[in-house]
Amino acid sequence: MTAKPVKLAIINRSFWPVYPVIGEALLRFAEQTVSSGNSVTVIMQDHADIRKKLAEAERGKGVRFYPAKAWTNSASSVLLRAFDAIFFMAWVLAVLIWVRPGKVYVSTDPPVVVPFIVMLYCRLFRAEYIYHLQDIHPEAANVVIPVNQWLYRILLKMDALTMRKAKCLITITGQMADEIRSRSGTTVPVHILDNPAVSFDNIDLSKPKIAGFSFCGNAGRLQRIPLILDAIEAYFDQGGQLIFVFAGGGIYSDRLKSFSDRFEQFHYAGLVTPVDAAQINADYSWALLPIEDEVTRYAFPSKSSSYVFSGAHILAVCGEQTGVAQWIKKHGVGVVAEPNVEALVKIFFDIERDAIEANSNDQSREILKEKLKFEVFVENLFGIVR
Missing domain, CATH: 3.40.50.2000 (Glycogen Phosphorylase B;)
Structure with missing residues (x-):
């Protein structure tokens, strides 16, 4: 020090x-x-x-x-x-x-x-x-x-x-x-x-990705879960074929379980270990990152780091002016959708038809992954505290 x-x-x-x-x-x-x-x-x-x-x-x-x-x-x-x-x-x-x-x-x-x-x-x-x-x-x-x-x-x-x-x-x-x-x-x-990401050392990243979305983390008041489920249901009702898997606890866990019982293309894994969550993220082509706009002034979703290492494209569900939306665009790791059912249903179908530009920048993602490594976090924290 x-x-x-x-x-x-x-x-x-x-x-x-x-x-x-x-x-x-x-x-x-x-x-x-x-x-x-x-x-x-x-x-x-x-x-x-x-x-x-x-x-x-x-x-x-x-x-x-x-x-x-x-x-x-x-x-x-x-x-x-x-x-x-x-x-x-x-x-x-x-x-x-x-x-x-x-x-x-x-x-x-x-x-x-x-x-x-x-x-x-x-x-x-x-x-x-x-x-x-x-x-x-x-x-x-x-x-x-x-x-x-x-x-x-x-x-x-x-x-x-x-x-x-x-x-x-x-x-x-x-x-x-x-x-x-x-x-x-x-x-x-x-x-x-930046907070570090959970270790991906034992995660299989070589498998072909499943066409669909993962969500791993707290299913609480700030994650727009009711809106997300309404949009997924509307998408399924219109014949949508993508798979959705959710993992984690929170006040909406019972609703996620009942939703899983209703729809064959929706799976709720419940509480899982960080390693299992990382593997789920790595298995799917897209990851959901919904968050209330107001809270982005005071917090940042921790699951974002794991999503970056998983290789999945990130679909942020929030206002364009938020720090989360700006982060997605700056690092070229996904796209941003307005938080309403119609916009989400449209983007789900666009993704299913490969009709959307994922704004994916592999070089930018690799640079971001370097910043999110444990050793980088520790070295930077050491430099600040000394």
């Missing part, structure tokens, strides 16, 4: 091995930082007996881990989730005071409150912190479920202060960086860093 060794704390609730993308990336970052002669503490939440897993995999040597007990899973109640968040917040503060790092890397996992506590710790103990905004909260949460306006304003002011006091900020897109500067008034550097 620097000529003088530092004590770095890495705070991210999600971690290896349960989270194979950002968790793996942060573990590699911790290992590289230790190998450079620095002291590293990782504060995370433990879902899988991480010390045992690290020993079995011979990973994390020299890194000190402070795992907090995980009290919840995807089926837990809102009340238990709230307790879990408060417990993790208290754990972070206790470990920081105990370890006294001179530098802290903190992300939006979890958002607002934990980064705010890191800011308070750093002000009190004259440390510095780097704030990685994978999403911008409370705005991103407010798009999904409206937050009480009194609480929303408090959280907004807390996070804006955290942004202003950081050594620097990291986010995913230029659109998100503009939003950060606009709402916080921060003058610190804002770095753009």
Whole structure:
């Protein structure tokens, strides 16, 4: 990192091995930082007996881990989730005071409150912190479920202060960086860093692709699932022949299951492993990337990186002015469709008839794939944090 060794704390609730993308990336970052002669503490939440897993995999040597007990899973109640968040917040503060790092890397996992506590710790103990905004909260949460306006304003002011006091900020897109500067008034550097993609090392990319679409990821409120299903049904009713396969959980999983029961050309795989999701993406000629326009100001769909490595053309379903649409066009990895049934049905038939220009640029895709590799993410993060 620097000529003088530092004590770095890495705070991210999600971690290896349960989270194979950002968790793996942060573990590699911790290992590289230790190998450079620095002291590293990782504060995370433990879902899988991480010390045992690290020993079995011979990973994390020299890194000190402070795992907090995980009290919840995807089926837990809102009340238990709230307790879990408060417990993790208290754990972070206790470990920081105990370890006294001179530098802290903190992300939006979890958002607002934990980064705010890191800011308070750093002000009190004259440390510095780097704030990685994978999403911008409370705005991103407010798009999904409206937050009480009194609480929303408090959280907004807390996070804006955290942004202003950081050594620097990291986010995913230029659109998100503009939003950060606009709402916080921060003058610190804002770095753009693409998240890495899940490893495709064990994925078979040699098979002929199936004519159809894959969708792998959260089937939630932001993914326009009702619109997508209405368009697919209208396409099938008019004789469409493409295959559609969906994988992942979310509030619309039951609807996806019932839709799968109704239509032979539609398959719902349910929850799958990241490796299985990557193989599904690689098997199909197109990948669906629907997202609500408003949320693109505050977040970026993580599945996009996996879609790039799969070799599938991407059909983004969003407004032309969004950061997602601009990303698709800039890198030549697909096309953008307006979010309405008629436009989607038309583009499905155009794809079926090979009557659409996929805007595919193999050279541009290869350049993007290089940027999305784990080692590139780790090296860039290392350069920013040092």
